[in-house]
Amino acid sequence: MQKCSICRKETKTWAWQPDLESFYLPGNHIRGFAAIAVGDQCKGKIDNKEVVNFTHKKQRFQSNGNGWELI
Ligand SMILES: [Zn+2]
Numbered sequence: 001m002q003k004c005s006i007c008r009k010e011t012k013t014w015a016w017q018p019d020l021e022s023f024y025l026p027g028n029h030i031r032g033f034a035a036i037a038v039g040d041q042c043k044g045k046i047d048n049k050e051v052v053n054f055t056h057k058k059q060r061f062q063s064n065g066n067g068w069e070l071i
Helices: 040-047
Strands: 014-017 022-024 036-038 052-056 059-063 068-070
Touching: 014 040, 036 040, 036 052, 040 052
Parallel strands: none
Antiparallel strands: 014 022, 014 036, 052 059, 059 068
């Protein structure tokens, strides 16, 4: 199973789409927008607008609950 892109420990249970501020079940995300694999615990951090760092296309990004950017 694919791992969470934030903590790299828990199993992916959601496809997070930061541009849409939405979570989808894996495979049901919206095409054309970045989809980040995340688990339940890290989804909770995002829901709480906590700062999270994650890997996407082999680069590191940060989200602060208001957009996301390369770090
Ligand atoms: Zn996680």
